[in-house]
Amino acid sequence: MDPRNRLTDDEWDALAAGPVAAAAAMLATSRPGFVGALKESLAGGRATTEIPTDAEAHDLIEALAEHVREHEEVTRAFLETGDEDDRESKRTAGLDGVDRAGLAARKLSPGEAEGYAGWVLGVARAMAEAAPDSGKRESVSADEEHTIVEIERRLRRG
16 A cells, blocks of 8 residues: 555655754754765765665655655755754754654554664764764764664654
8 A cells, every 4th residue: 555645744744854854953963064064964965865775665765755856845844943043943843853754654564664764864874974073083973873862762652
């Protein structure tokens, strides 16, 4: 059965916006500066287009990616949410979007839900690893790791 038929329009939009919501949360967490933000954004964009080959999740994620390409307004809200000077409000807005995606993912089959969560987490992890804090040896900061754990918790609950 087509997953689109099991979801309301709002749930479908929430799933489609999940990777961008996770990316917004990661950008707000990392505080990378201009060059770092560019590296992270490019890494997140690449990870978003890397659709898992798992047969059950592949069709779902491909359909979600197509929906985003056709309806940019679905994700634009996450890029414009929160006070520009208040990174925590941007992080919270991104996590709230991930929360909505996690709630919608409850209607997916177990294989689809797992593939979807892996896709969104792949975006977050790619961004965290793209631009390590200057002078630090670890590729992912403690704050970034905390946000990734929170994204995973919100995607896989229930």
